Amino acid sequence: MAGAPPFPQPSGLQAWLLSAEPNSRWQARLGRGYLGWRSFTKNPLAVLGLAIVILLVLVAAFADFIAPYSPIVGGDLRTERLLPPSETYWLGTDDQARDIFSRIIYGSRITLFVVILVSIIATPVGLLVGTVSGYLGGWVDTVLMRITDIFLAFPRLVLALAFVAALGPGIENAVIAIAITSWPPYARIARAETLMIRNSDFIAAVKLQGASTPRIIMGHVVPLCVSSLIVRVTLDMAGIILTAAGLGFLGLGAQPPMPEWGAMVATGRNYLIDQWWVAAMPGIAIFVVSLGFNLLGDGLRDVLDPKAAK
Amino acid sequence: MTKPLLDVEDLRVRFHLRTGTVEAVRGVSFQLGRERLGIVGESGSGKSQTGRAILGLTPPPGEVTAKRLAFDGIDLQKASKRTLRDLRGGRISMVMQDPKYSLNPVMTIGEQIIEAYQAHRKASKAEARDRALAMLEAVKMRDPTRVFSLYPHEVSGGMGQRAMIAMMLVTDPDLLIADEPTSALDVTVSMEVLRILDELVTERGMGLIFISHDLKLVSSFCDRVLVMYAGRVVEELEAKNLRDAQHPYTQGLMRCLPTLADDVRPLPTLNRDPAWAL
Amino acid sequence: MTSSTAIGSGGHDALRFYLTKTVQFIAVLATTLFGLVAVTFFIGRVVPIDPVIAIVGDRASPQVYERVRQELGLDLPLLQQFWIYLKKAATGDFGNSVLTTNPVMTDIANVFPATLELATLGTLIGVVFGIPLGILAAVKRGSLIDQFVRLLGLVGYSVPIFWLGLMGLLLFYAKLDWVAGPGRLDVTYSYLYTPVTNIVLLDTAMQGQWDAFWDALWHIILPASLLGYFSLAYISRMTRSFMLNELAQEYVIAARVKGLSEMRVIWRHALRNAAVPLVTVIALSYANLLEGSVLTETVFAWPGLGQYITNSLQNADMNAVLGGTLVIGATFVVLNLVSDLLYRLLDPRTR
Amino acid sequence: ATPPDTLVQAWQIDDIITLDPAEVFEFTAAELMGNTYERLINYDPKDVSKIYGEVAESWTVSPDGKTFTFKIKPGKKFASGNPLTAEDVVFSLQRAVLLDKSPAFILGQFGLTKDNVKDKIKQTGPMELTMEVDKAYAPTFVLYALTSTVASVVDKKLVMQNEKDGDLGYNWLKTHYAGSGPFSIRDWKANEVVVLERNPNYVKPTPLARVIVRHIKETATQRILLEKGDVDMARNLNPEELTAVAKNPDIEVESGAKGGVWYLGLNQKNPNLAKPEVRKALKYLVDYSAIADTIMKNKGEVHQSFLPKGFLGSVSDTPYKLDVAKAKELLAKAGLKDGFTVTMDTRSTAEVTGIAQALQQTFAQAGVKLEIIPGDGKQTLTKYRARQHDIYIGRWGADYQDPNTNADTFAANEDNSDDAKAKPLAWRNAWDPGPLTAKTRAAVLERDSEKRAQMYKELQQSVLDDGPFVVFLQEIENVAMRKNVDGFILGPSFDTNSYAQVTKK
Amino acid sequence: MLDIQNLKVVFGTGRLRVEAVKNVSFHVEQGAAYGLVGESGSGKSTVLRAICGLAPITGGRVTVNGEAVTSPRSKAFYRTVQMVFQDPYASLHPRHTVDSTLSEPLAIHGEKDAESRILQALREVGLGPSFRFRYPHQLSGGQRQRIAIARALILRPKVLLLDEPTSALDASVQAEILNLLDDLRRRLGLTYILVSHDLAVVAHLCERLLVMQHGEAVEETTAAALRSGAASNEYTQSLIQASQGFTRAAPQPAQAPAA
């Protein structure tokens, strides 16, 4: 190394983690993670994003303890309906005289559920289609990309709507519908990435060891595409939440009285001008969570995506 | 050498990174007249950063300090942006390693040369064009008018590098920094390019800083050589005396190369002494 | 070597190249459209809405119901229905919309230009503001302006469009009176011109109806800005990342070595290169605006394609849905092609 | 602002699918038909019992009650300039039956079929015609049916000029106009606009030169436009918006009860709902007044029997109110002490969803877990018609002004098997009303109004007690309009909303 | 050991057709080291890649150990022939530790004893066990190249194809790697084919070599002949010239640079 040592002298655990000569797989992995974590924590916005996401998880986990009222059962329609924010109802009440704060708290569960489910459905599908198509090339690529194109060219709403219509409304089906409409861009990204990777020497090297194609794709290509996909997916989270909201809006997403944020905003649309809080509060919640995921995604990009971190 | 063209004293380049501070160049000093100065050293020894710091092109997180950094009596550290810009390309130029990356892929070679010329000389399009063609001819381009309208990807590495030289010399600079100008080229082609550079120096009286890691080449091409190690100049000597270098580092570098002449086996390797870096 | 092949490529080669490109394009268009038709068609059959009810209403007698069912050919086997549909579609007959009773293509010819107009202006706004913002953010990476652009983008990503739309209407139309209200044109002007292209701005301008033109502009500006904002959010972000990429390239340093002004380095060198992938991004965002403007269209009472498709879908008006989907799919493919061609134009390496 | 001679309305008109009065069955189009076509007879929107001749000068009923003879007013002209004669009326009525579109059953129920209509409806003079029905129905029943849109008089000459392949001008009239009403239809752009223009040939030319209906889907947008004065009327404001605009000094809200009722249909195929105690319990689990006063404020008033107010024999008693204790008691009696779970198919519009959620809350108080299955209108309807729901929440509008229209569907079911031909609401909920069917049939034949009213009262009472319908609201229609608009008539049914006398100050 | 007859490699079709290798033949005996030199783009790498199946064999014949190679290559082939790439920065998977890089071939071939084989391989290339769990970014260029060599050797192949194994490295590191290769060949009795553009490097490691230009074999010669400066071919001559460094008053080179 030229010049001064790049790090201040580390000590204890830190030294163990940063050791240039790890003694085990675990130490190597943890050390790598720690380095990533360090560069991640140097970015205050990314940390803020992570904090928001963790907060979301905590709120979802402890909703029962946090929420002061039931998210489902409302108060007296005559006296407690559409009340503005006050000391009793921090964020006001909605058209069914329910406490908006409590609904938002419980809604975090649904939001989390949607976000997680979509990412664990859409990401692997996109990843698989993209890597297989990019790696194999030829007619497999042509066929898979044509299919991807068709799905891309589909009006998203039509597809999602039709899908939900076929399976019946409900949040799970809405999630599947969103996942189905969101994988094509992931496939594209994964394919582009694969095309870059597939001619690299380290892939040629495993080929020369006699590795089978599935082995190369799963063990060597996929791990390299995952990070840029993770980044992209976190950046897409806001869009996913809003699409779920959009479906909720058309009555195809979460079923009333589920406190799904998008559906809450949709209901609030009727009171937008005079009872602004009904739509605004869940809207702010969506915004904050999207912001969190976006910041997190940006931060992750710097850590995971070597191209962007210059 | 009454008044040096370039006067560098205690040049330092630091990069403040998240992981700490990297000192890429640590107190380099030298003076340059109208001569060929070679800078050699291993990868990462700070050769390029020295060259870039002179041009004021140290990339963003970098910080440059120097006791003195003067070109032809102009203090480069205090000079205004405007002055720097006029100097850059006008009086100091740089040829970079790989024409594949350092030529703008979406502009024709002619456009790029004209642009360089017009940035410093008031000239009509036609004048600039003539000048660019003349320059392409000067670098021994065989069909200048054709090359003029080609895009960088349409020419070979050697042609690209010559175009790059033409672009950087079109304003008749007093100082040229060549940062490994031939390492991306084939041996035969690189000789061609070097010959052109050599002619330009001898004919125009230009100062040349030639950065390379190839000692054999530097010793045969330059007048004087700086040997760098870990951001420092460990030795400065006349090129022809390179074989008689004093510093063990320089000696080691010279010896570990296989040659056609004799067959040493095993090749001597370099045993790095931590003291060299101090 | 590369140079000789490049020179050797005469007009003949180029011609052959474009010929194969054209053939390829037609093949792509055909397969994509076929895929779209097939998927949409079969989706239409699983949607649990009875298309007959959509036509005859809730109170019709059983005889009426049965007759309409037969008229629609719904009693035939599925594949046969599909085949009939395909045959007709091949001749440009996409059937009649149940809801509007017009031939689907006539309907689309009416609604698509409205969406096109809106999306085009929106994309224009997104490009005109998004690109400079993205450049600024990249050049001043990490600065306040960079954060501002990021925030702007984030808001664009995470705020429901109908909320922004209504707030925009309240503020700029109801309160400030800066723009005209919902709709495409004031009723007083609607009969002053003859619709030719159905793009109001174009029709009125061509017919010299300048009052109507200004009124139309007055109407479109708010929804277009709104859509423009969303495309701005996307474009500025992508511009930023492409510019960061380009600014780190060697040729940018070479340009600086030449002593070029920073403006020139950024605009002429870096942006010129960043423009290549940007073209695709712009095309993509344009396509998104074309299909994704349903909610904007609803808020602004804009009789466009998005509304048309949604409405049709909810009424199981499958002819209309199919037609609309095809038009969107075709637009998408065409946009792809255009961006491909532009790509070629902008990047000499791909020529 | 809008021009002084033009009335501009903001209105959701995406349900218009045709302009042919023989086919129109949608609220929006029906209202437009009411303002652009004339019918043989009509009734006074202020007093439904006052029937008068619109195109007919007078009419007589034969002693056996089966033949109606109409005399046409002389000197009437269509908007096209063609004179209106008995020939046009005969053509119009026959055409409606021959085309056999959705509303054709309104005429068909008198025994008029494609095969016999040419004999049953006959021109007997230049200005005279007769119509023969199959039974001695209560005359008002027949006359009210003739006031409906399907009986509108179309311009035979004009329509037949545009006939193609013997379609009786159907394909042309779907998008064109051939009537004699106060306004003529100048233009219809689906989902965008309808433009009506003064018909100069109408007896009493309208003060307004033009009526423009703009399709504005978003109610908040309607409100903004209204407050800004860029429309004169907003037709679809929601309760909160109505309350808010009512405070605006430039705007007033007019409302009128309509012939529609809101109800829950309890599918008798569901074993729980089939229990009479459960049906009754659910009737006690609706907070009628809270819904009417909050979620449906301005949109509905509490009403529990199937005939809306204003109809002959309508019962306005509201015996049920939210009574959880009583409901629990009833449920216990049915062996469902711990309640049960049931689904409800719900249109995903704001108001229906709102009501559904309110129901969900009150039902839950007695342990009935109501799961809402949202879907769009056509989707839930499809399911409803296939009898696949548990509970369906819906709105039923009267087709014509005679009580039979609702009795026929709520209280009669000839055949409760899955493949029955007629599918009234009772059938859809798989309810066999037993003797009520016969009673309903008898009521249409009762010529004594008093007695007939009594019969309907009894029918309503039976359904109220035991039927699978929880009727909870009667619909109120609201129109928010600028103060300078005057003379708009909000009739008891949709086709009686009239702009003929509207003026703008 | 290795016999190449009239090898021809063509990439692409139509406008994009490139004849990368045209009719190249040579023969390498067991335990010998054979060099391929030539300027950039002359098809050196392509010859190697064609041998091991990374480039298509359009024409001609490749026999290894007396057997013609099959397409795709059999698993047994990979136990006989392995390759080391030019750029040590690109030839290691950035997300895999040295350990997983080295255990991959063992896993593929179902070899037991991975633990000791990995340690042994590391020892062979002069690295200690402390390198086992490092990631490529924690290694210098020379160390990476050693890992790449270890990976190639771990299956105990008989033939090693070396594609400019030192051209991305500093001179001092190059010396280390060259010494290592020299040593391994002697100890393990390996057969080498070495590609380089540096005549001195080829002459150092190989006994015989083939000079290539534009995809064609220009001249086959020996290291000894090179050292004595004897070359029948003008192009070879100019290569020898250039390898001596810059000569100020040199005559124009015989071969014009590609243009």
Ligand SMILES: Nc1ncnc2c1ncn2[C@@H]1O[C@H](COP(=O)(O)OP(=O)(O)OP(=O)(O)O)[C@@H](O)[C@H]1O
């Ligand atoms: N942008 C940067 N950020 C951080 N460190 C840098 C940056 N650029 C260069 N360095 C460091 O500065 C040191 C010197 O780099 P420089 O490019 O001058 O080396 P060099 O002698 O030109 O090597 P080579 O022969 O490989 O080109 C290296 O250790 C390098 O890691």
Ligand SMILES: Nc1ncnc2c1ncn2[C@@H]1O[C@H](COP(=O)(O)OP(=O)(O)OP(=O)(O)O)[C@@H](O)[C@H]1O
């Ligand atoms: N996959 C490929 N597709 C198309 N052309 C190729 C491919 N691989 C190599 N070529 C072409 O084949 C020719 C020979 O390439 P090769 O890599 O063998 O040269 P080389 O002698 O190894 O050069 P270098 O010294 O630069 O490594 C070149 O013109 C190259 O462009």
Ligand SMILES: [Mg+2]
């Ligand atoms: Mg360098």
Ligand SMILES: [Mg+2]
């Ligand atoms: Mg090579």
